[in-house]
Amino acid sequence: MPYFPEDFIFGVATASYQIEGAWNEDGKGESIWDRFAHTPGNIQDGTTGDVACDHYHRFEEDVALLKELGVDAYRFSISWPRIFPEGRGRVNEKGLDFYRSLTGKLQEAGIKPVVTLYHWDLPQKLQDKGGWESQETVEAFAEYARFLFQSFAKEVFLWITHNEPWVVSFVGHYEGRHAPGKRDFKSALQVSRNLLLSHGLAVQAFREEKTLGSIGITLNLTPVHPFSDSEEDILAAKRCDGYFNRWFLDPLFKGEFPEDMLLWYEKKGFALPQLSEEEKSLIAQPIDFLGINYYFRRVVGKGEGAIFEVEFFNPPQSEYTDMGWEIYPEGLYEIVKRVSEEYQPEDIYITENGIALPDQPDSKGRINDQKRIDYLRSHLLALHRAVDEGCPVSGYFVWSLMDNFEWGFGLSKRFGLVYVDYTTLQRIKKASFYWYQKVVKSKRVD
């Protein structure tokens, strides 16, 4: 029976724009996701995060759910425009008070706060001045981070500078499916560079402020498998591994963007200015842990697609989630092993893993999400194998505590251990809530 170490951290994760609501209350400034969701056509089901789970007003009820779940830690993000409505300068005290109240309730419940500084809700005022393409946002982020390190100097267990810089860069600035909705590969490359620089400045500030806790960054990593063992499919998989994984792993742990990708982008007309020695050191300064968000793998072959010349495949024999993502638990083992061996991070936390399902209450108001239990079990067993083989993994966070606003899909995709009825905002614990409660309590997966 696989037991996790006694001090292994089990938690759940959320993010500010996805759960808080109160989008324009108590002095909060507009974010790029407020603007993006208010723009017709951007969100598949036409909903917004204006109310979402109304966590801003219901956080005490939600902390009570966390306490009942028995988690060791709770990962949430701070809404930058709730603290600095214009991105920098004037502080919104009521915004700061909300997070002080939240961390206070967590402390009372014996739950460790894990804070993500940036989970995609950039102040719109900064976007109006170029957003992540601009040096001003890099500097503003460093100020925002330093302010939070000073304001929560002792309360936070883990600090995560950025959630998934790959998504911010390429889904937000190339694919255009996320805010700010740009479709410009050159912008996406510039954004990825600035996100890394801002991460480095934040880590520097963390060390200077002598803040308690640990600091790291969270990447969404996906194993990339070639569709066949043909030379061209293997090369296509290598290109995708560079695009999805090594583009951020290499600068963070080796101080350089991957050479093969720089050459490929240059060949495609996207020359990126070299990082200076100072920039390389800033980005690659030591961090205390790497956060990994794992959901699925990718299977690719040679294709005619514009920049990457790849085609994606969905293996017919696999099962898929409500997001259309393949269920591939071994991928969690693979990515942890690969990152541990190739990049030697000090520590690893699985900061997100979960599944979207078309959950609905039955005639008795219960939600029997057995498929979510099966997904979480299989991924925890895969993770346990990596831990058993000596990989430095110290914790695991389910995405998500409760159903929430799923970005471009709106409220239609449900990832929660707790169901949210968006007409009444009632929370209903799913079967997976009670299953995970037992795992957290026993540190055992059966």
Ligand SMILES: OC[C@@H]1[C@@H](O)[C@H](O)[C@@H](O)c2nc(CNc3ccccc3)cn21
């Ligand atoms: O989609 C589920 C979650 C999402 O709600 C979180 O805010 C975000 O951190 C998150 N990242 C992924 C995995 N990566 C990803 C890949 C392509 C598009 C968007 C996200 C899944 N999720």
